[in-house]
Amino acid sequence: MYSRRPKNLSTLSVLSPTKKRQWPCRAYEPKFMEVYKRETQEIVNRFLGHRLTFPNCIAALDAALAGLVPKPKPDQLPELRAVMLANNARVMAEMEKRERARKANAKVRADAKNRHASN
Numbered sequence: 599m600y601s602r603r604p605k606n607l608s609t610l611s612v613l614s615p616t617k618k619r620q621w622p623c624r625a626y627e628p629k630f631m632e633v634y635k636r637e638t639q640e641i642v643n644r645f646l647g648h649r650l651t652f653p654n655c656i657a658a659l660d661a662a663l664a665g666l667v668p669k670p671k672p673d674q675l676p677e678l679r680a681v682m683l684a685n686n687a688r689v690m691a692e693m694e695k696r697e698r699a700r701k702a703n704a705k706v707r708a709d710a711k712n713r714h715a716s717n
Contacts, residue, residue, distance in 0.1 A: 630670075634662060634665075634681065637662045638681065641655060641662065642688050642689060652689075
């Protein structure tokens with residue numbers, strides 16, 4: 599069976615190269631939304647724990663979605679959208695937090711450098 603999903607974007611291969619995910623997955627697995635939620639929660643938690651970079655996090659989330667897209671029924675799309683938006687909100691909040699910390703550290707370093715230069 600042909601898969602539009604590139605092999606190098608396997609969700610679990612981004613997370614752990616030792617884990618292999620069978621592809622193509624069963625198209626009508628009854629609990630696919632729960633699997634997607636668990637998979638994306640693991641991805642986001644690894645990102646929050648600084649074990650995944652931002653680009654790898656986005657690639658893993660995209661790969662998880664690519665594995666799911668052909669499966670949902672129309673009545674499941676609102677829940678899918680809610681999960682996607684929640685994941686996006688968590689990742690973006692973390693990126694904003696990291697950016698504030700980076701700017702604060704840069705300001706502290708600049709202030710210290712200025713004090714050192716004035717002495």
